[in-house]
Amino acid sequence: MSASIINWLYEHEYENKVRYVLGTKEVNPLICIGINPSTAVPNNLDNTLKSVERHAYSASFDSWLMLNVYPQRDPNPNNMHKKIYSKIHEANIQIFEYILKNVKLIYC
Numbered sequence: 001m002s003a004s005i006i007n008w009l010y011e012h013e014y015e016n017k018v019r020y021v022l023g024t025k026e027v028n029p030l031i032c033i034g035i036n037p038s039t040a041v042p043n044n045l046d047n048t049l050k051s052v053e054r055h056a057y058s059a060s061f062d063s064w065l066m067l068n069v070y071p072q073r074d075p076n077p078n079n080m081h082k083k084i085y086s087k088i089h090e091a092n093i094q095i096f097e098y099i100l101k102n103v104k105l106i107y108c
Helices: 047-058 086-102
Strands: 008-012 019-024 029-034 063-068
Touching (some): 029 047, 047 063, 063 086
Parallel strands (some): 029 063
Antiparallel strands (some): 008 019
8 A cells, every 4th residue: 555545543642742542544454452552653554564564465465554552652661650640541542442432353
């Protein structure tokens, strides 16, 4: 799929320290759930999301979405919050609920 025609879904907070979802918007997405977001952004995926993208398309999905258990974004695990920040946690749960209610789920 050409990057110029991709419809990105990218929900994040100001300064990019929190990411709720990153992926492409079509009809039949592969939904992946990670632990915490990486530094990937639309049109500049990290190796993990490049693998997710390859797997999605090779398994006949037309798109993919990456959600995370906790939305704090930091490549160094030692910098992760020691305590859950309820504001971003609750927003993350709302994104999960919205996506899971509005995406046609196909189990593989």
